[in-house]
Structure formats: structure tokens, C-alpha cells
Amino acid sequence: MIHIKEVAKQTDISVRTLRYYDQIGLLTAPAKTEGGHRLYTEEELKRLQYIHFLKGMGYSLKEIKKMLSDPNWNWRDSLNNQLACILEEQQRLKRMESSLRELIHGIVVEGGDEQAAVQKLIQLSQQYKKRSPSLEQSIFSKRERELLARVPKMNGEDPDTMEWIALLGQLKQHMKDGPDSPKVQSIVRRMLEKQAEEFEDENEFIDKLWEVRKSPQQSELLGLYPIEQELLDFMEQAYEAHMVLLQGRLGGKGEYRES
Amino acid sequence: MIHIKEVAKQTDISVRTLRYYDQIGLLTAPAKTEGGHRLYTEEELKRLQYIHFLKGMGYSLKEIKKMLSDPNWNWRDSLNNQLACILEEQQRLKRMESSLRELIHGIVVEGGDEQAAVQKLIQLSQQYKKRSPSLEQSIFSKRERELLARVPKMNGEDPDTMEWIALLGQLKQHMKDGPDSPKVQSIVRRMLEKQAEEFEDENEFIDKLWEVRKSPQQSELLGLYPIEQELLDFMEQAYEAHMVLLQGRLGGKGEYRES
DNA sequence: TATACAAAATGACGTAACGTCACTTTCAAG
DNA sequence: CTTGAAAGTGACGTTACGTCATTTTGTATA
Numbered sequence: 001m002i003h004i005k006e007v008a009k010q011t012d013i014s015v016r017t018l019r020y021y022d023q024i025g026l027l028t029a030p031a032k033t034e035g036g037h038r039l040y041t042e043e044e045l046k047r048l049q050y051i052h053f054l055k056g057m058g059y060s061l062k063e064i065k066k067m068l069s070d071p072n073w074n075w076r077d078s079l080n081n082q083l084a085c086i087l088e089e090q091q092r093l094k095r096m097e098s099s100l101r102e103l104i105h106g107i108v109v110e111g112g113d114e115q116a117a118v119q120k121l122i123q124l125s126q127q128y129k130k131r132s133p134s135l136e137q138s139i140f141s142k143r144e145r146e147l148l149a150r151v152p153k154m155n156g157e158d159p160d161t162m163e164w165i166a167l168l169g170q171l172k173q174h175m176k177d178g179p180d181s182p183k184v185q186s187i188v189r190r191m192l193e194k195q196a197e198e199f200e201d202e203n204e205f206i207d208k209l210w211e212v213r214k215s216p217q218q219s220e221l222l223g224l225y226p227i228e229q230e231l232l233d234f235m236e237q238a239y240e241a242h243m244v245l246l247q248g249r250l251g252g253k254g255e256y257r258e259s
Numbered sequence: 260m261i262h263i264k265e266v267a268k269q270t271d272i273s274v275r276t277l278r279y280y281d282q283i284g285l286l287t288a289p290a291k292t293e294g295g296h297r298l299y300t301e302e303e304l305k306r307l308q309y310i311h312f313l314k315g316m317g318y319s320l321k322e323i324k325k326m327l328s329d330p331n332w333n334w335r336d337s338l339n340n341q342l343a344c345i346l347e348e349q350q351r352l353k354r355m356e357s358s359l360r361e362l363i364h365g366i367v368v369e370g371g372d373e374q375a376a377v378q379k380l381i382q383l384s385q386q387y388k389k390r391s392p393s394l395e396q397s398i399f400s401k402r403e404r405e406l407l408a409r410v411p412k413m414n415g416e417d418p419d420t421m422e423w424i425a426l427l428g429q430l431k432q433h434m435k436d437g438p439d440s441p442k443v444q445s446i447v448r449r450m451l452e453k454q455a456e457e458f459e460d461e462n463e464f465i466d467k468l469w470e471v472r473k474s475p476q477q478s479e480l481l482g483l484y485p486i487e488q489e490l491l492d493f494m495e496q497a498y499e500a501h502m503v504l505l506q507g508r509l510g511g512k513g514e515y516r517e518s
Numbered sequence: 519t520a521t522a523c524a525a526a527a528t529g530a531c532g533t534a535a536c537g538t539c540a541c542t543t544t545c546a547a548g
Numbered sequence: 549c550t551t552g553a554a555a556g557t558g559a560c561g562t563t564a565c566g567t568c569a570t571t572t573t574g575t576a577t578a
Contacts (some may be wrong), residue, residue, distance in 0.1 A: 097345050319534075
């Protein structure tokens with residue numbers, strides 16, 4: 001006969017828990033001293049491990065009690081059911097993770113204004129419910145829709161996505177310097193460079209994507225993080241300034257190759 | 260001014276919940292009618308969506324209240340922290356999933372005896388805590404330890420693992436027929452075939468693995484699902500019977516190639 | 519054997535985020 | 549003015565124990 005504290009020590013389950021299990025009839029002490037102290041046997045140790053394991057699988061104490069008392073319990077269905085629940089919960093956590101990453105990155109882009117970032121995310125998720133693939137199909141070809149999947153979505157954890165977010169955030173910070181300031185121009189150069197790396201020779205696609213980007217409404221419909229109008233306009237100005245500088249340099253050297 | 264039911268309808272949050280939020284001071288109604296009916300404004304709708312979103316991220320109402328009331332809240336740290344929690348929870352669910360699959364498969368192997376399957380899993384998980392890589396290193400070479408990782412672990416969901424489990428279960432079912440019954444022999448043939456497919460030309464490794472397999476203790480130490488002695492012995496008998504039959508057939512045709 | 523002290527027992531309250539009664543009061547239309 | 553719907557408040561139930569407070573029991577020592 002084993003005292004309650006010994007059971008607790010061996011199974012690493014608290015004394016309180018053991019008393020509770022006794023109370024709800026999940027694991028009753030098979031004997032008591034005259035004074036009423038609980039006494040257990042090896043049998044209870046086993047059953048306790050069993051219970052502990054099942055609890056670890058996510059079952060509630062009530063369910064476990066039912067399982068252990070019913071000799072005809074359908075284990076196959078029950079376990080498969082539990083597995084399905086767990087897989088569903090995993091999906092839920094994945095979605096949460098994705099949203100959190102989006103929010104974290106969003107705050108960087110919004111320059112630390114978490115209010116704005118949350119608002120945009122809420123907009124986005126509401127839009128997402130009623131989004132139909134019609135817009136996507138009307139604008140982009142099949143090949144281009146494949147490319148679309150590779151556009152950073154603000155919720156990635158890869159270094160590539162990270163840099164895009166950082167660049168956007170930097171751009172916002174330096175809006176006050178004007179579109180042709182050296183800092184802004186260096187950011188734009190880097191953006192074009194990355195764009196070229198990822199989507200080389202897909203100029204038509206890039207142009208279309210930019211057209212969509214320039215409309216916050218359309219961006220939302222495509223599930224893209226909505227960039228505010230001001231920043232978009234600034235990017236376009238910076239881009240044009242970049243082109244002018246480029247032409248100037250090339251013109252000075254007597255060459256011209258861009259259309 | 261919007262009535263409580265209208266707010267509930269628009270946000271899809273129950274009236275009870277709104278009253279509760281009012282009660283705990285998370286979303287207080289800015290006005291009331293003479294009779295005490297709550298009246299809300301658009302402002303509260305926004306705040307409510309905000310709250311709902313944060314709750315979806317896994318924050319408790321108490322935390323949300325703190326976040327929304329503190330204008331100097333450190334969002335970056337808080338969000339990253341939450342993300343870390345979610346990733347941890349994902350790990351936990353993955354482990355649960357793995358154990359559940361192991362148990363479901365184990366019951367098949369044990370011929371429906373879930374008691375035995377659970378017992379073995381508990382043994383295995385306890386062993387796992389104090390397992391050191393010493394045994395693994397002493398028996399297997401580096402190359403062979405790589406192969407070891409490919410041995411089905413009872414918790415996979417791939418068709419390959421599934422078949423191994425099914426074969427083991429079938430073998431157990433047909434133990435009563437004797438090791439040289441046609442059914443058993445067909446199972447053994449299939450097992451050898453699969454073994455050859457996965458580990459062709461790794462005979463030395465296969466032999467070592469079998470040696471380990473034949474000792475339930477060593478199997479446990481390696482984290483392999485412990486197959487009961489009886490079944491192991493039967494497998495060996497069936498294997499030997501297979502070899503005898505093979506030699507008989509080859510011998511009859513005047514050929515001999517096995518060592 | 520009396521005493522002291524550890525360990526056990528019991529009972530009660532608290533936790534999170536509401537759902538679900540039960541009962542009363544208010545609102546708005548006819 | 550009545551009436552039925554909607555709103556209000558209050559209380560209990562839920563899960564799986566942790567954490568007191570208080571009392572009783574077991575056991576070792578003087």
C-alpha cells in the first residue's frame with residue numbers, strides 16, 4: 001500500500017490532483033487507514049499513467065472516465081476523431097501565426113502605427129471572406145497567376161520578404177526627403193534590383209501588378225496588404241525620378257536604350 | 260446611437276458577450292437611455308473589431324484591456340512574444356499528433372488490444388526521456404544512423420508506413436496458422452520485398468537492425484516501437500521457413516546462390 | 519506515554535469567458 | 549393603455565485544478 005505523497009512523487013502528479021481524481025471518481029483509492037488516509041496500489045499507478053497519457057492527448061477528464069469505464073469503447077473512432085480535432089487546431093494556429101506575422105510586418109511598414117496596421121488587417125480579413133477569384137482571373141493570365149503566388153504577402157518569414165518590408169518601411173521614413181534624395185533613390189534601386197531578380201523578363205506582369213498596386217481597392221481584392229495612397233504616389237515619383245536620372249546619365253554618355 | 264442587438268448583429272458577437280465586456284470595463288457603452296438600455300456609437304464598433312481581432316490572436320481579455328488602455332504599450336515585444344507562444348503550441352500539437360498516430364497504428368499491430376498499445380507507448384515515452392545517443396553510436400556507423408532515420412516509426416501517415424503496420428497486424432493475426440502457412444509466407448515475402456526496396460544493398464545494416472529488433476530492450480532504447488517477443492520469434496521462424504522453401508526450390512532446379 | 523511535528527483530510531474560494539436560465543423592467547407600436 | 553419584444557440584472561454552471569485555512573492523523577522522540 002502506497003501513501004498519496006509517494007504516488008505523487010513517482011508519477012509527478014500533484015497530491016491535490018490525486019484527491020481531485022478521487023473526488024470525481026476517476027481514480028478512487030482502493031483502501032484507507034482508520035483515520036481516512038488514502039492508500040494506493042501498483043494498479044492505481046498504472047491507471048494513473050494511463051490517465052495522464054490520455055490527458056496529454058487532449059482528452060478531458062470526463063471523456064477519459066467514460067473511456068476507461070466502458071469495456072466496449074470504440075477506440076478507433078475516438079482516436080481518429082481526436083486526431084482530426086488536433087489537425088484542425090493546427091490549422092487554426094497556422095492562421096494565427098500568419099496573421100501575427102502580417103501584423104508585425106505591417107507595423108514596420110506603417111512606421112510604428114499599430115492602430116493603422118490592425119485596421120488594415122481587419123479590412124483585409126473582412127474582404128477576404130467575400131473575395132471571389134473573378135478579379136484575379138480577369139486581369140492576369142494563368143502563367144501570371146502563378147507568378148502572383150510568389151509576390152511577398154507580408155506574412156512570410158523568409159529573408160526576402162523581410163527585406164521588402166524593411167525597404168517599404170525605410171521608404172516611408174524618408175518620404176520627407178523628397179523622391180530624388182540619394183537615400184530614396186538607393187532604396188528604389190534596390191527594389192528594382194530585387195524585382196528583377198524575382199521576376200526577370202516578366203515586364204508585362206510587373207506592369208500589371210503595379211497598376212493593381214496603385215489602386216488600394218484592387219490590392220485589397222487581391223489579398224495584398226493595402227499600401228496607403230500617399231506612399232504609393234511617392235514610390236511612383238521616386239521611380240520616375242530614378243528613370244530621369246538614368247536617362248540623364250546615359251544621355252550624357254551618348255547612349256539610350258530604355259523605352 | 261445603436262442598440263445592443265444591432266451591434267451584435269453587425270459584429271456577429273453575442274449580446275451576452277457585449278454585456279460582459281461592459282461589465283469588465285473592456286467596452287463600456289458611452290450612453291444609456293433613461294431606462295438603462297445601452298447605446299453604442301460607430302466608435303465602439305471599431306473598438307469591438309479591434310478587440311475581436313486581438314482575441315483571435317490568442318490574447319486574453321485582461322491582456323487586451325491592458326493593451327488598449329496603455330498608450331505606451333510595447334506592441335513589438337508583445338506580438339513577438341505571442342508569436343513565440345503560438346509556435347510552441349504548434350510544437351505541442353505536433354507531438355500530440357505524432358503520439359496519436361503511433362497509438363492508432365499500435366492498436367492495429369496489437370490486434371485491437373488498446374491497453375497493450377497504450378502501455379507500450381507509455382514505456383516508450385518514459386524511455387525517451389533518459390535516452391542517450393550512446394547506444395545508437397556504439398552499434399551503428401554514421402551512414403547507418405542516417406538509414407536509421409528512414410526506418411518507419413509508427414507515427415507516419417505515408418502509405419509506406421501504413422503498409423508496414425498492416426503487414427505486422429496481419430502477421431499477428433495469422434500466427435495461429437504456423438510460420439510456413441501460405442498466408443504467412445506471402446506476408447514475409449512482401450516484407451522482404453519492401454525491405455529490399457528501401458534498403459537495397461545495405462545488408463549489414465539490415466542485419467544489425469534485426470539484431471536490435473530481436474531485443475525489446477534495445478528496440479526501446481532506440482525509440483523503436485517494441486514488438487512483443489512472441490511476434491518477433493514467430494517472424495524469425497517464418498523467415499527461416501521462407502529461406503528453406505527458397506533453397507528447396509532453387510535446389511530442385513539445381514541452383515544455389517544464397518549464403 | 520505525552521508531545522511535537524510532518525503529512526493528510528476537508529472545505530471553500532478563485533480562475534476565463536461566457537451560455538443559459540429566471541425574473542423584472544423598458545421600449546415602441548397599435 | 550396594453551402588449552409583446554427586447555433589454556436589464558443576478559445567479560449558477562463549466563474545467564481542472566492551485567491555493568489558502570482549519571482540523572485530524574500518523575509517527576518518532578524524549
